[in-house]
Amino acid sequence: MQLVVTKSNTLNAFSWIKQGWRLFTLQPGPFMGMSAIIIACTLLANLNVLFGIIVVFLTPFLSAGFYHCASKAEQGEKLSVTDLFLLLGQISKYRVFIRLATFSVLFSILITFVADDIALAIQEERIPEFQDLLVFVVLLAINFMLFAFAVPAAWVAPEKPALELVGQSFQACWINAIPLTVYGLIILILIFIAMPIILVGWLILYSVSVLSFYQMFLTIYQPEQSPKETDIENTLEPDVVENDSDTQDGQTSNEQESDVQQEDV
Numbered sequence: 565m566q567l568v569v570t571k572s573n574t575l576n577a578f579s580w581i582k583q584g585w586r587l588f589t590l591q592p593g594p595f596m597g598m599s600a601i602i603i604a605c606t607l608l609a610n611l612n613v614l615f616g617i618i619v620v621f622l623t624p625f626l627s628a629g630f631y632h633c634a635s636k637a638e639q640g641e642k643l644s645v646t647d648l649f650l651l652l653g654q655i656s657k658y659r660v661f662i663r664l665a666t667f668s669v670l671f672s673i674l675i676t677f678v679a680d681d682i683a684l685a686i687q688e689e690r691i692p693e694f695q696d697l698l699v700f701v702v703l704l705a706i707n708f709m710l711f712a713f714a715v716p717a718a719w720v721a722p723e724k725p726a727l728e729l730v731g732q733s734f735q736a737c738w739i740n741a742i743p744l745t746v747y748g749l750i751i752l753i754l755i756f757i758a759m760p761i762i763l764v765g766w767l768i769l770y771s772v773s774v775l776s777f778y779q780m781f782l783t784i785y786q787p788e789q790s791p792k793e794t795d796i797e798n799t800l801e802p803d804v805v806e807n808d809s810d811t812q813d814g815q816t817s818n819e820q821e822s823d824v825q826q827e828d829v
Contacts, residue, residue: 584776
């Protein structure tokens with residue numbers, strides 16, 4: 565399936581959260597279990613370098629598995645926590661995930677160089693240079709824009725080249741910067757609300773965040789119409805117009821005949 569990027573309305577940020585919550589309430593147990601697994605993997609990745617590398621390449625499969633479960637929930641299918649690992653059995657089909665993870669690692673190395681300078685300045689109890697902070701923030705923003713939608717797009721269209729997926733993700737974030745910013749602010753507010761509710765609040769918030777992002781993806785990415793479908797629509801539209809005009813002409817003539825009959829009477 566070929567996908568095209570569209571521009572979304574700013575107010576859709578609220579509907580994405582609402583739809584994400586609706587999806588979560590359909591089957592909260594499995595979604596919270598999946599969230600617990602992903603959060604645990606992320607935390608353990610910070611404790612061991614080798615496990616961290618494994619998690620980097622595992623994350624796209626788990627994220628896409630979460631989206632797949634969201635799709636199944638929308639269709640009324642019963643979920644299991646193990647469904648999160650469903651796409652790991654289709655590595656040959658979703659090899660593009662490995663390429664995306666590789667690109668992410670390479671870009672993260674670039675970010676690390678800048679982050680090391682900032683961390684060194686903090687350790688020496690001095691203020692980091694403004695230029696380093698600015699570059700660090702810009703690189704983080706670019707990293708998000710490049711890979712935010714790449715994984716869900718690869719899940720829908722695994723045959724698409726990784727570079728094209730990354731470029732399309734950047735485009736989607738660029739033209740939808742305002743809705744994404746509003747969405748991010750809402751999530752930030754929810755984080756502060758859920759922070760005191762340790763564990764349960766985090767699991768609910770993570771689930772709703774992923775599910776709402778899934779809804780955002782469905783809104784921004786639309787299936788591309790083939791030229792044949794477009795030609796069919798263009799062919800049908802004049803026919804509809806003609807039929808409408810014929811109907812109106814028929815109604816007018818009937819009204820005229822009725823008036824004539826009344827005059828004769």
